[in-house]
Amino acid sequence: MSASVSPSPHGFVAGRGRGYRPDQVERYAAGLSRDRDAAWERAARLTVLSKEMEAEAARMREQADGLAPQTYESLGKRAQHLLAVVEEEAAELAAAARDEAQALRDEAAAAAAATREAARAHAETVLADAEAHARQILLGAQRTADETRTAARRDVKEWRGQSLGALKEMRQRCAGLLADQEKEHAERWQSAEREYARRAAESDARHAELTARAEGGLADAKRAVAEAEEEARHGQENAEARAAELLAEARVREERVVRETERVLREHDDAREEMQAHMTHVRTSLATLTGRAPAEG
Secondary structure, three states, X not given: OXXXXXXXXXXOEEOOOOOEOHHHHHHHHHHHHHHHHHHHXXXXXXXXXXXXXXXXXXXXXXXXXXXXXXXOOOOOHHHHHHHHHHHHHHHHHHHHHHHHHHHHHHHHHHHHHHHHHHHHHHHHHHHHHHHHHXXXXXXXXXXXXXXXXXXXXXXXXXXXXXXXXXXXXXXXXHHHHHHHHHHHHHHHHHHHHHHHHHHHHHXXXXXXXXXXXXXXXXXXXXXXXXXXXXXXXHOHHHHHHHXXXXXXXXXXHHHHHHHHHHHHHHHHHHHHHHHHHHHHHHHHHHHHHHOOOOOOO
């Protein structure tokens, strides 16, 4: 908020508002002080000169009064007459000189008094002018300060409104981002749960299939053993070797089926543990991203 610059009647250039630049005011005040000091100095010199002239006139009067009167009696009448004329003219000149000296003294005193009065009036005028300008400067500075404070308050209010608007917008954006993240995490979580359910179902089906196969193999082995034992009982004397072979084969098949069943069960347990560890990792990652405690499952 800037105001137009315009010179004052005293040569000042206005700064902000209606105030003036401090350096111009100081220079002008210094000039007024110099003019005032010069006026007082001239008045003092004239006063001293007047006193010196009065002292010189008094000294000359004292010298003249101390001289012995000259009669010139030894001269002739013509010379005495001439002397009388000269003395008369001298007396007239002395009187004229005294009158002129008195007039000069009076004029000097009047000039000194006038100079002192002019100097005093000028000093009072300069002082009044300086005080008026100082008041004007103070008023301008006060107005400038008020305008500056008003502009500062307005700027602070505007900045605060902009900051609150930006903060509100940022909060809305953060809320939107969090909502999008939560939606994405929920979708990922549902996808992970579906994948877990699918893999668990496949694992259960595989386990059931392998278990059924193992149980079927075990049943076949048991049937073979039973058949071998039955055959051995009916033809012991002729089929002992065959029964022993069948029993050995049945035991081998039974052991193989048991080992296969145990292996399948171990793989199933390992797959289940791996899936549970994967789901735990997914829950922990989602809880870290959303800042929520992982759900128990």
